[in-house]
Amino acid sequence: MQRLFERAGSTFSEFVLGERLARAHRLLTDPGRTASSISTIAFESGFGDLSYFNRTFRRHFGATPSEIRAGPRRS
Numbered sequence: 001m002q003r004l005f006e007r008a009g010s011t012f013s014e015f016v017l018g019e020r021l022a023r024a025h026r027l028l029t030d031p032g033r034t035a036s037s038i039s040t041i042a043f044e045s046g047f048g049d050l051s052y053f054n055r056t057f058r059r060h061f062g063a064t065p066s067e068i069r070a071g072p073r074r075s
Contacts (some may be wrong), residue, residue, distance in 0.1 A: 020046040021060050024053070028069045038065045 002012065024045040027033050028047070033041065039050050047053035058064050 016046075017056070018060075021057060024057060024065070025061065025068060028065055029071075036071075038069065041065070 007023065024041055027036065027041045028038070036044075042050055042053040045053075047056075049067070054065060057068075061068060
């Protein structure tokens with residue numbers, strides 16, 4: 001399995017992190033989940049440390065979880 005990830009230029013850990021971040025993004029933008037706090041969504045997505053989640057999410061998506069939840073900015 002490790003060789004498959006090496007060929008793809010990734011590691012298993014990076015794959016899992018990407019899946020967790022994608023799940024968190026989906027939950028943050030789900031209209032049915034507006035009552036769920038960001039920390040709840042982070043924990044449901046497999047993150048045990050909220051600071052790490054916020055940092056990693058911003059690095060991956062270029063925006064904070066709060067900014068993603070708020071939606072596109074209008075000028």
